[in-house]
Amino acid sequence: MSKVQGRLRIAVQKSGRLAERSLDLIRNAGLRVIKGNNDLLYKVENAPVDLLRVRDDDIPTFVADGVCDLGIVGENVLEEARNGGPLAEVVMPLGFGRCTLKIAAPESLPWDGPASLNGLRLATSYPRILGRWLAENGVEAGVITMRGAVEVAPRLKLASAICDLVSTGATLEANGLVPLDTVFESQAVLIRSPQPVEEALESLLENLITRIGGVVASQDAKYVMLNAPRAALDRITALLPGSESPTVMPLSGRDDAVAVHAVCQEAVFWETLERLKAEGASSILVLPIEKMM
Numbered sequence: 001m002s003k004v005q006g007r008l009r010i011a012v013q014k015s016g017r018l019a020e021r022s023l024d025l026i027r028n029a030g031l032r033v034i035k036g037n038n039d040l041l042y043k044v045e046n047a048p049v050d051l052l053r054v055r056d057d058d059i060p061t062f063v064a065d066g067v068c069d070l071g072i073v074g075e076n077v078l079e080e081a082r083n084g085g086p087l088a089e090v091v092m093p094l095g096f097g098r099c100t101l102k103i104a105a106p107e108s109l110p111w112d113g114p115a116s117l118n119g120l121r122l123a124t125s126y127p128r129i130l131g132r133w134l135a136e137n138g139v140e141a142g143v144i145t146m147r148g149a150v151e152v153a154p155r156l157k158l159a160s161a162i163c164d165l166v167s168t169g170a171t172l173e174a175n176g177l178v179p180l181d182t183v184f185e186s187q188a189v190l191i192r193s194p195q196p197v198e199e200a201l202e203s204l205l206e207n208l209i210t211r212i213g214g215v216v217a218s219q220d221a222k223y224v225m226l227n228a229p230r231a232a233l234d235r236i237t238a239l240l241p242g243s244e245s246p247t248v249m250p251l252s253g254r255d256d257a258v259a260v261h262a263v264c265q266e267a268v269f270w271e272t273l274e275r276l277k278a279e280g281a282s283s284i285l286v287l288p289i290e291k292m293m
């Protein structure tokens with residue numbers, strides 16, 4: 001597929017676990033995506049940008065070759081596509097699509113670390129990542145590659161163990177398998193092409209990356225406002241998760257208390273609010289942050 005002059009292209013998964021979140025991210029970065037008649041290509045109406053909607057397996061190569069300038073893909077898929085050197089540059093992790101590539105097997109398999117896999121056969125959709133992990137651990141095992149439904153391989157006696165993606169563990173449990181070891185931790189990442197973009201699009205590309213960074217940074221961030229007794233100010237600010245220097249302001253007519261405003265970079269849980277309250281904080285408000293730069 002050749003590139004259209006004067007337009008940036010972003011590769012996103014067409015349908016699947018990353019599809020919706022990828023579109024949300026792009027929209028939150030200010031791009032107005034319009035779903036036209038062309039299912040493969042969505043256009044952006046307020047910038048010269050197109051979204052190429054493909055199988056996630058194709059995204060690393062499209063970005064590496066410069067068919068697309070940016071892409072959103074799981075690190076697991078990027079790592080599996082790597083054949084020697086890096087394919088595309090990882091710009092930033094995106095905080096969604098978190099999962100772990102794990103070794104799992106029926107409970108009956110004796111397990112005493114990776115060496116227990118010597119001489120066995122493993123089923124996986126990630127033969128390269130698994131092959132590297134086996135080699136790093138000095139294990140000699142057979143690998144059978146399956147496109148999907150890897151978790152049924154032990155039941156069909158196709159393999160003694162599997163190496164597959166896990167998040168909640170429900171799929172493993174449903175198939176009578178137990179997780180044994182971690183091979184690779186993954187989440188969705190933004191990748192960019194090593195091929196240069198045309199000069200006229202350079203600043204748009206950089207701008208877009210900055211905006212996406214802003215959306216990702218504000219994903220978990222919250223604006224917290226509360227009133228704190230002066231005497232407990234240090235303990236209260238220490239409880240605010242991921243906030244650097246909160247703003248402390250006087251409260252009119254009260255010498256014993258101050259107002260504290262802080263941007264918390266990490267999620268603010270109920271437990272944190274309960275601890276703040278226990279230290280004497282009152283009128284606690286937790287507000288979402290829409291954009292951050």
Ligand SMILES: Nc1ncnc2c1ncn2[C@@H]1O[C@H](COP(=O)(O)OP(=O)(O)OP(=O)(O)O)[C@@H](O)[C@H]1O
Pocket residue numbers: 013014015016017018054055056057073074075076077097098099165166167168186187188
């Ligand atoms: N259980 C999970 N929880 C969270 N993220 C996951 C989970 N399983 C997979 N992922 C992440 O989402 C990505 C896409 O998963 P999906 O199952 O949609 O892929 P796929 O079936 O290969 O899709 P495609 O049709 O695009 O090839 C995976 O490569 C991985 O990074």
Ligand SMILES: O=P(O)(O)OC[C@H]1O[C@H](OP(=O)(O)OP(=O)(O)O)[C@H](O)[C@@H]1O
Pocket residue numbers: 017148149164165166167168169170171172
């Ligand atoms: O630990 P869990 O929360 O159960 O998630 C793990 C499952 O999720 C993925 O498959 P997915 O559901 O995306 O379907 P797929 O097999 O079609 O890729 C993965 O391949 C596992 O089968």
Ligand SMILES: [Mg+2]
Pocket residue numbers: 055056057
């Ligand atoms: Mg795929």
